[in-house]
Amino acid sequence: MGKNNEDPIEAGQTWKLDLFRPEDALGVTRLFRLVYGDGYPVKTFTDPELLIRENAARRTISNVARTAKGDIVGHSALYNSAPFPGLYESGSTVVAPNYRAGVMGFRLVQYSVRKVAPLFGIEIMFGEGVCNHVTMQKIGIKLNFLPCALEVDLMPAEAYTKEESAAGRVAAVLQFDIITPKPQTIRVPAAYTEMLRFIYGGIRHECRFVPSAEDLPDGPETRMESQIFDFAQVARFTVHEAGADFAAVFAQEENAARQKGTIVHQVFLKLSWPWVGQTVELLRNRGYFAGGVLPRWLDVDGFLMQKVFGPPHWDGIQVFGERSAHLLELVKDDWERSIHP
Structure with missing residues (x-):
């Protein structure tokens, strides 16, 4: 020892x-x-x-x-x-x-x-x-x-x-x-067609891409898991199911997190949902912006939406390589949209 x-x-x-x-x-x-x-x-x-x-x-x-x-x-x-x-x-x-x-x-x-x-x-x-x-x-x-x-x-x-x-x-x-690719159908939110095309252009994945055009379903009910990281002041919301009650359920979870002092929120969605586009739009209307794709995050691929309560520390971000630099541009552009809708 x-x-x-x-x-x-x-x-x-x-x-x-x-x-x-x-x-x-x-x-x-x-x-x-x-x-x-x-x-x-x-x-x-x-x-x-x-x-x-x-x-x-x-x-x-x-x-x-x-x-x-x-x-x-x-x-x-x-x-x-x-x-x-x-x-x-x-x-x-x-x-x-x-x-x-x-x-x-x-x-x-x-x-x-x-x-x-x-x-x-x-x-x-x-x-x-x-x-x-x-x-x-x-x-x-x-x-x-x-x-x-x-x-x-x-x-x-x-x-x-x-x-x-x-x-x-x-x-x-x-x-x-x-290591082990998972063939799957990716439902593409209209607002992020360019971002997903760019990210998936380099991923070794057998995927079929279709537009996400359906409304949130009446059933099942929204089911999400919330995690609070006190030291980092970060809240993570993993949405396992999203239904017609998503907006109300999410607002309640978000408010509860804010009361605990969180200043960074991350939301993890499934790109397999035909209604993921509508889920994304509800979050965009609450000031959230895109983070990118999370391969097999929930076994199926996930999508990260995020919100920072205050000006992000953009000047301190150092990235390596052209792919990360372009990803940073896409994310920052969407943040700009989130504060100037």
Whole structure:
């Protein structure tokens, strides 16, 4: 096991990549505190006992860079953070400051997505490449992850206080690696024909595209799940079913979230619904703007709508590559429309 939390990690040690072991837990949580202070919002990686339990349950699959002395100098993970159980997020990649001169960050993610993922039958992966730098976005592109959506103002600047790497809230590019494609019919909302044509132009997916032209049905009733991330002040609404009562149900959930201090709202819809276009229009009328496509988010492909209560921190967004740059343009243009309807 690594040294206690007060001691610095000894520089220059040789290290090897390996799957997480329970005895690594203190070293991993120590590493997160070293890099983020007390600002990291995901408790799994700051609570040793929780980290052990999550890995034992395979809800999180951590791998580490471990020295011969047992120090943990790097970490990356796959974890199930989306509604579809076969979709895992690749993230929580952290490298000790005095081990960043080499290729450890890339090697950690490569080990996760190329060696670990096949062992656990994962069908699709995604990563949230933060936009206060382009390091993780570059790694994703190098590993053939495709940018498909942009989450605006996802994380508070306080999460990066330790490294002083963000002057405002931080956006993230959602990049996907489709291992097992799912043939499906995509219902295209009229307002986002151009955006979907652009995004799907690069996705390895067998899809049929038809306009979304139907009205919201009288049945079933709207069913959605709301999640509040207190530290980030983010609310996520996953809509499993949308019916004629959608506007009323959503207004109630949105108001409840606002009362809890949320300033960023994200809504996840199904592109398989013949009435997804009308659902999108109801959200547009409430000031929401598009984020992009989420392949197999709900097993079928999802679509992200979002709203930021206040001016987004556009000037702080750094993206890597022409595809992400154009995606940023499309999202920002739709935000402009949302504030000047």
